[in-house]
Amino acid sequence: MNQVNRNPDNAVGSQPIASFRSVSKRYDSNCLVVDDLDLDIVRGEFLTLLGPSGSGKTTTLMMLAGFEWPTSGNILMDGDDITGLPPYLRDMGVVFQSYALFPHMTIAENIEFPLAVRKIAPEERRRRVAEALDLVHLGSYANRYPIQLSGGQQQRVALARSLVYRPRMVLMDEPLGALDKALREQMQLEIKQIHQQMGITFVYVTHDQDEALTMSDRVAVFHQGKIQQITSPVEIYKRPRNRFVATFLGETNTLEGLVTQCAEGFADIQLSCGSILRGRAGEGVVSGAKAALMVRPESIGVKGGPGNGLRGRLVDQHFHGDHIRLHVALDGGQALQLKVKPQEGAELRQSGETVAMTIQEEDALILL
Numbered sequence: 001m002n003q004v005n006r007n008p009d010n011a012v013g014s015q016p017i018a019s020f021r022s023v024s025k026r027y028d029s030n031c032l033v034v035d036d037l038d039l040d041i042v043r044g045e046f047l048t049l050l051g052p053s054g055s056g057k058t059t060t061l062m063m064l065a066g067f068e069w070p071t072s073g074n075i076l077m078d079g080d081d082i083t084g085l086p087p088y089l090r091d092m093g094v095v096f097q098s099y100a101l102f103p104h105m106t107i108a109e110n111i112e113f114p115l116a117v118r119k120i121a122p123e124e125r126r127r128r129v130a131e132a133l134d135l136v137h138l139g140s141y142a143n144r145y146p147i148q149l150s151g152g153q154q155q156r157v158a159l160a161r162s163l164v165y166r167p168r169m170v171l172m173d174e175p176l177g178a179l180d181k182a183l184r185e186q187m188q189l190e191i192k193q194i195h196q197q198m199g200i201t202f203v204y205v206t207h208d209q210d211e212a213l214t215m216s217d218r219v220a221v222f223h224q225g226k227i228q229q230i231t232s233p234v235e236i237y238k239r240p241r242n243r244f245v246a247t248f249l250g251e252t253n254t255l256e257g258l259v260t261q262c263a264e265g266f267a268d269i270q271l272s273c274g275s276i277l278r279g280r281a282g283e284g285v286v287s288g289a290k291a292a293l294m295v296r297p298e299s300i301g302v303k304g305g306p307g308n309g310l311r312g313r314l315v316d317q318h319f320h321g322d323h324i325r326l327h328v329a330l331d332g333g334q335a336l337q338l339k340v341k342p343q344e345g346a347e348l349r350q351s352g353e354t355v356a357m358t359i360q361e362e363d364a365l366i367l368l
Contacts, residue, residue, distance in 0.1 A: 016040035016041055016042060016043065017041055017042070017043040017044075017077065017078060018040075018041040018064060018075070018076065018078075018201075019038075019039065019040050019041070019075070019076040020037045020038060020039040020060070020064075020075055021074045021075070022037070022072065022073040022074070023036070023038075023063065023072070023074070023075060024036055024073055024225075025059050025068065025070055025071050026071045032225055033054075033056050033059045033225055034056040034059050034063070034070075035056070037056075037060065037225075037227065039227065041201060042218070043201055044199050044200070044201055045201060045217040046202045046204065046215060046216050046217045047201075047202070047216065047217065047218050048203075048205075048206060048212040048216040048218070048219045048220070049061060049203065049204070049220050049222060050206060050209065050212040050249070051207065051223055051248070052207060052223070052248070055222035056224070056225040056226070057207075058205050061173055061203060062173075064092070064169075064171060065087055065090065065092055065094050066082075066087035066090050066092075067087055070083060077090065077168070078168075091167050092167050092168065092169045093161075093162030093163060093165070093171065094170075095162050095171070095172040095173070095175045096173050096174075096175065097173060097174040097175055097176075097177045097178055099146070099157070099158045101146040101154060101157060101158060101161075102146075103145065103146055103147060104145075105146075106145055107138065107142055107145070107149070108133070108142040108143065110146070110161055111132050111133065111157065111160050112126075112129050114164060115128060115129070118165060120165075129164060131164075132160040132161075132163060132164040133160060135163065135198075136159060136160045136190075136194070138153060138156055138160070141153065151179050152179055155175060155176065155179070155187060156187075156190070158175070159172075159175075159191065163194070163198065166200075169200065169201045169202070170200055170201070170202050170203070171202075171204075172202065172203070172205065175187075175204075176188065177206075177208075184211075185214075188214050191215065195215075204216070209248070209249050212233065212249075213237060213249075216232075216233050217232070218232060218233075219232070219236050221249060223244050223248070228241060228244055228245050229242070229245045239365070240294070240367075241282070241283065242367060243292065243294070243367050243368075246294045246365065247294075250296065251337070252295065252296055252297075253294065253295050253296070253297065253300075253335075253336050253337060254292045254293075254294055255269075255271050255292060255293040255334055255336075256272070256290070256291075257270050257271040257277075257290075257292070257293060258289075258290060259285060259286065259288060259289045259291050259366065260276060260287065262285055262287050265280060265281055266279065266280055266361065267279065267280075267285050267287075267366045269292075269293050271293070271330065271332060271334065272334060273330040273333075273334065274331070274332070275308075275309075277293055277308040277364060278361045278364070279293055279295075279308075279361055279363075279366045280361070280364065280366065282365055282367040282368065283368075284368050285367070290368075291366050292366070294365045294366075295363060295364045295365070296363070297336075297338050297339040298323075298338075299359065299360065299363035299364075300359055301340075301357065301359075302326070302338065302340050302344055302357055302358075305358050306358075306360075307359055307360040308360075308361065309358060310330070310357045310358070311331075311355065311356055312329055312330045312354070312357065313328065313329050313353070313354060313355070314326060314327070314328055314351055314353045314354075314355050315327040315328060315335075316351060319342070322341075322342075323339045323340060323342070324340050324342055324344075326338040326339075326355065328357070336357070
């Protein structure tokens, strides 16, 4: 079985299977969808293109598949320029949200279709179809029709069809968007398991942050046609490069203030309530600059200890089973949200109570 390359950097030290070189896409003079994109896709990785609607992620995938052509720039595959190559010559499997199954064909016939088009011998076709059905746990469904399957089962068929002819890459465009939450989470794990078994390069488009964090070796966050940051899920969550990444990926608190000093990768910031907090300094942060301290709700403690001390007034709290969400107001009017374990929030009963909080310096990020 092939091993997945888990290099979190942008293909540093690895020969990319596909590359975008200064690729831009315009639909008209006022609509620049992808802006001067440079991207290396590492062989065998699971790369997720994440971003809001209109950020350029789906257009990037469609250009890689050959369904859209760049306005400028080049796309390479194994070093060869495929910019003008039609989709059927790119050796890529594509899975869409709509499944795109043939309703008049059985499940086995749907999966066999790409093999028949490629004129694979009948005996080999039957063998590969059986393997693909087993891979997606649908071995007993070969003679059923798509209408007789659930949404999750139909998505498995679409995935099996994209894998059966052993493409160099599999491209997936919002494939789980039509499924309910429980089934979507189950399919995330199944798709990731299949990726690990096959070792094929997966490029996956989604706007779902949990999906991106759960499934990916690397995540590329898109905004306004550009990649804002590309790295491992852990790194992109804990070390966002800018405010957009910090606020788009997961929940975060934003406390505006003025940087009072900056040295050796850390900075102090004075908030409107007068408190001075220390955190890791982001790109371009200098003394005297207006900036914001960004901190995740789960990174704020309500017990004493080393770190930044902060006090506020409890406004409200909500029980969520595995955690309690606290809404706290600082003296200067700035609001904080905290996620604490039920036992840590048990003593906080009444609105208006004073909440003593602690933020570790490593968990706080100061960004322009």
